[in-house]
Amino acid sequence: MHDTVLKISDLDVRYGAIPALHAVDMTLREGEAVGLLGANGAGKTTLLNTLSGFLRPSAGRIELFGKDIGRAAPHTIVRRGLLHLSQERDLFGELTVIDNLRIGSISRAPKTASRNLERVFHYFPRLRERVSQAAATLSGGEQQMLAIGRALMAEPTIMLFDEPSAGLSPLFVHEIGAMMCALRKDEGMSIVLVEQNMKLAAQVVDRFHILRAGHVVAEGPVSELEKDHEELAREYYL
Template sequence: MLEIKGINVFYGAIQALNDVSINVQKGEIVAIIGSNGAGKSTLLRTISGLLRPRTGSITFKDQDICACPPDEIVRRGISHSPEGRRIFTNMTVHENLQLGAFTRKDGDVANDMEKVLQRFPRLRERFKQNAGTMSGGEQQMLAIGRALMSRPEILLLDEPSLGLAPNLVTEIFNIVLDLNKEGGTILIVEQNANRALEIAHRAYVLETGNIVLSDTGKALLANPKVKEAYLGG
């Protein structure tokens, strides 16, 4: 579904991704794990069209999307829930969710909003409230709900568990599993390697801009190198 081949991405003179190749098949949960600064967010931003690879290719459903602007990439079916959630804190939950559907012209938005509110009952409780008044976990749910409002074929999740208490982390990962059980395709990047590898069909390890390992989530959980570097020994 999504195929990235040999991309090199720079911030000015600094290279953030070096010859990175990954793929995601329909119906998979694929995880990218790696330390702070490894290039995980850069990879998702490049897929979303916020950054351009200097070389290499990105194809989605067999079409090159490298030259597409970000809104066109959303229209084609890729939705990004960014690191740090990036919700509009002075707008209501309702308005934030509506913004997630900005690329759509079909008449089915209300229906999808109802589905998001069924999935996240707390967003329904807070529907008319300013998003900034909500807890971190609720804001993360809003960020995911907003991303779902574009009706994505693949959902990109950047560190959805960051800064959340363990019970909320479990809740968020269960939501990711539910979305996948319903047929959703998910590319998730996480510093929380343990949790991400537990739910991922396949995963890649990113170290200072390079993919150094890739395998099933299960195999990486048992891999001694991964254990030592990312799972606390």
């Protein structure tokens, strides 16, 4: 059995007096992909922001490679190998593709930047064709590829994806799904995927958790996602 790389135990998170997550438990093993599903406002992004250090838990424990990170700063968590790709992508729009990628290597892997550039271009050949283009001029799908590529420049062990398919064409959604599967197969990367697109989630994850109002209300193997998607949505999202 693969080692556990991330363990969440009885996690509570609050926004002031308002509870956002309650008693959340989850594990992630080496090379595994776990999906977080649920309606808007269910707590999925809150959980990712807590794992990456942008929010502090009010109770419970988060262990990354066996060490408690519940109070760690975001930059410390990045240096320990966990990268979070937000819905906003957070690119430097006025900078070129190559400059955005190089920025990704600074905090964790500056000495292997050249090697990692080739690694990114292997997954996203389209970016090689646009190295001198400003990030702001790329299409939405290309910007998503650039955001993922920049994260790969830091040589993460775990990647958190927050709705990577949002606003993208089916072609780009398929490409990004294939890339996530390749990262797992080729590099043993562990993934937490927040996603509304159940077809994409079913393509990538091994198992899933469904959140509703900050609680985990269901979990299961990926085979459960192959059921009728409308039926699943009615059962757990509403």
